[in-house]
Amino acid sequence: MEAVEVKPQVLANRRGVAFDISRQSSAAECVISIATLEVHFWLEPGASEARIVKCFRDGYARIRAMAERKLLAHPAPHIELTPDDFARR
Structure with a gap:
């Protein structure tokens, strides 16, 4: 994955945080739910x-990897995460 400046945006409905990732020539818009941040972060x-946003940034390495x-x-x-x-299996 390429290093990209992460600019997380809390969704207007406060149900998640949006961010982008890119891989070679493809990119994806990602959303991690607030519930996920509450349960796992x-x-x-x-x-x-x-x-x-602080919680998202603190867990960004795991979030990005997933x-x-x-x-x-x-x-x-x-x-969507x-x-x-x-969850550990």
């Missing part, structure tokens, strides 16, 4: 937008 319920795996397994222009993606 220690985000407290009802957190402020600033806290959501998004990249999903993009490789199922190439698509949109990737849910709590199930991070």
Whole structure:
């Protein structure tokens, strides 16, 4: 994966954080749900937008790795990360 400046955006409905990833000549818009951040990244319920972005940035390496795996397994222009993606099996 190429290094790209991450500019996460909390969705207007506050249900997730949007960010982009790219791989060689393909790119995908990704969304990680707030529920996922709460369950797997220690985000407290009802957190402020600033806290959501901080939590996202703190967990970005894991989040990016999962998004990249999903993009490789199922190439698509949109990737959604849910709590199930991070559940240990």
